[in-house]
Amino acid sequence: MNWLRSIYNRIKLEIAYRKKLKELRKRDPFIYK
Amino acid sequence: MIKNILTVGDSFTHGDELADRTNAWPYVLAKRLESNVNNRGDPGCGNWRMVRWVIESAKDADLVIIAWSSFLRQEFADATGDYIVWPGAQRKWYTQYSENRFELIKYITIHNNEEYLYRQYLNYIILIQNYLNQQNKKYIMLDAFDNHQHQGRTRNKDLIDQIDTKYFLGWPNESMAEWTYIDGMTFGKFGHFLESGHVIVADKIYEHIRHLGWIS
Numbered sequence: 001m002n003w004l005r006s007i008y009n010r011i012k013l014e015i016a017y018r019k020k021l022k023e024l025r026k027r028d029p030f031i032y033k
Numbered sequence: 034m035i036k037n038i039l040t041v042g043d044s045f046t047h048g049d050e051l052a053d054r055t056n057a058w059p060y061v062l063a064k065r066l067e068s069n070v071n072n073r074g075d076p077g078c079g080n081w082r083m084v085r086w087v088i089e090s091a092k093d094a095d096l097v098i099i100a101w102s103s104f105l106r107q108e109f110a111d112a113t114g115d116y117i118v119w120p121g122a123q124r125k126w127y128t129q130y131s132e133n134r135f136e137l138i139k140y141i142t143i144h145n146n147e148e149y150l151y152r153q154y155l156n157y158i159i160l161i162q163n164y165l166n167q168q169n170k171k172y173i174m175l176d177a178f179d180n181h182q183h184q185g186r187t188r189n190k191d192l193i194d195q196i197d198t199k200y201f202l203g204w205p206n207e208s209m210a211e212w213t214y215i216d217g218m219t220f221g222k223f224g225h226f227l228e229s230g231h232v233i234v235a236d237k238i239y240e241h242i243r244h245l246g247w248i249s
Contacts, residue, residue, distance in 0.1 A: 017142055
């Protein structure tokens with residue numbers, strides 16, 4: 001089941017990363033375009 | 034007499050997006066001072082790399098100019114070499130080099146600690162100013178952009194009080210961005226100021242050098 005946990009963690013990281021990118025782009029659209 | 038200048042900085046010091054990089058501010062300034070310049074401007078450079086390069090390259094310089102980059106840029110290294118992570122700003126750069134690095138940038142983008150990184154940047158300033166004083170080197174520091182807008186500049190008094198702002202051009206409220214992002218200026222596709230902006234930056238530094246009495 002480790003492979004399943006690994007995929008789950010990767011997806012979780014990707015979602016958190018994209019959410020953070022959205023926040024950063026709002027803060028400074030020039031740098032984070 | 035200033036014979037040799039060392040400049041360290043990021044893409045703005047490197048001369049990114051200029052048709053001819055010898056129009057970047059380090060070369061414009063060197064021409065005005067009739068000096069030689071060792072320009073270690075590096076696109077995407079972080080501040081720790083600049084600290085390393087000053088220590089490695091200041092030996093032969095009569096004047097060292099450090100144009101600090103965003104305090105958020107952090108340096109890491111893996112088996113293929115060192116690299117800078119700029120949270121949230123480098124997706125394409127990382128996928129083309131290494132998927133492992135990209136895993137790290139995702140993590141750092143989500144979990145970095147801005148207050149810690151700001152204090153780290155203040156520590157770099159203090160380290161380098163004390164190092165250059167010990168080496169009897171003339172130096173000037175300035176910010177390229179971003180750092181002065183962080184509220185850390187109104188906190189962290191314990192570190193701020195140790196900075197000799199006489200040699201920090203633009204302290205506390207200005208950076209190259211304030212001098213160059215003005216009406217009538219032209220910029221490259223990636224937002225770098227072009228030739229006229231580099232002349233403005235070189236003029237500002239030149240005037241400061243004169244104000245300090247290092248040239249007549």
